[in-house]
Amino acid sequence: MKSARSTVVVLCAVTALILAVLYGPILMAIVTAFVPMRGGVFQWDQVSIVAFESINGDIVDALKLTLIVGFVASTIALAISTGIALYCAPGAGLGRKFIEFLIFLPFVMPPIITGLALLISFREADVPRSLLTVLVGHVTILLAIAYRTIVTRLREMGASLVEASLDLGASRLQTFWWVVLPNLRPALMASFVLCFALSFDETMVTLLLTGGQSTFPVRLWGMMRLGFSPSISALVVYILAVSTVLSLFLIRLFVPARSKAVA
Template sequence: MHSEKASTGLRLAAWGGLLFLHFPILIIFLYAFNTEDAAFSFPPKGFTLKWFAVAFARPDVLEAIKLSLQVACLATLIALVLGTLASAALYRRSFFGKESISLMLILPIALPGIITGIALLSAFKALGIEPGVFTIVVGHATFCVVIVYNNVIARLRRTSQSLIEASMDLGADGWQTFRYIILPNLGSALLAGGMLAFALSFDEIIVTTFTAGHERTLPIWLLNQLSRPRDVPVTNVVAMLVMLVTMLPILGAYYLTRGGESVAGSGK
């Protein structure tokens, strides 16, 4: 009988690959608690929370965090509305140009970030719009919509049409059917899509570089810190914060959608 368990060599290779990928992240976490303020002093001399207090006492760090949270929340909200409406319009009926519209929706996430950034900057300049918070939000929303769209349209395709037909047969109007039948089925897909969109927006740097102007989100602040070796401990603390803020929504979205491949309404 064929065994479903992986061989010892394969498991070791898998764990080795994971360690290789995550080792740099572990180093950043380690240095965030290092007592020394030197850029590289291995092994760490001790454990301290001093750099957290230093980081959160700096106005430039707090302003960057505030801006990143603001942009991520606005971009996620726009993506939830537009992504849901687009998926609702495209999932059932066939019409001329449907595939082209689907391709245009997905294209921003498939294109290299530098191409998207240059295209957005050119469009804003042509329209006479100065780079700022508005342009950052629009730039992030272009690829966040894709995340929500993919999650919601997958859930809609798995939702049984008999539920919607039964609701209408029992006298419910379009709004009542949406409120009591469709929306509850979309709940976890919307939540997962929103969490992924937030994480993607919060740590985006390439598109932001072209659309930010003089604004500095947290990833841009981190990029600027590379030329300041004396701030390495504070930079490590902020980098750890960015990783945690992006990692937790991704893990949450994974747990919301895992194990649902054979269940109607799954957002996988």
């Protein structure tokens, strides 16, 4: 069914409005990265890239730390949730439903609650806040996403492939390695990218669980409470570039098969 022309115009107008709201502030920040602002007025005669040079080593260190945390947390979350998904994929039984409920709980509840629950538990257990506690927090948050992607793929696969492999005499380990894992690969890749993106941006849980070293979002949080700074605007430029690449990649991973079936 083709939509009426007037409908399309209205839809386009609303969408344009949303995009303006989404991108307006970002573009504004990008402009301020190059053009200094004084008293709410752009100084167009002072265009420079000074802001980019003012990004100090602290931020780069925080960025590195965030990348490491993201990589390690995503890998651990993926490994754990693959194990749990293999066990829970059949879906029958109260125990399995209960595990699923637990895994989804931190995803459904606001992150501040998961963060605080972990914070209090670490304190009760006398575990000092450090990068390790941040890592545990990230894994907890990421489990739901990783599990969901993997278990969906496992259920799509169905039992017949595994049964065929076992009937042909492969051991369970061999079946896992040669049949299940290759079939899971797209799902694993997709959920790794998704987990990494989420971990990279995770602020609330990190803020509550972090010790001395601060990750990138936490560092930004600290900078921003102090107020406006051109080096943050310069960072916006970098972050926009990275997230554009990341979202192109993600959409490629998740969408291609479906988008062809357009009415």
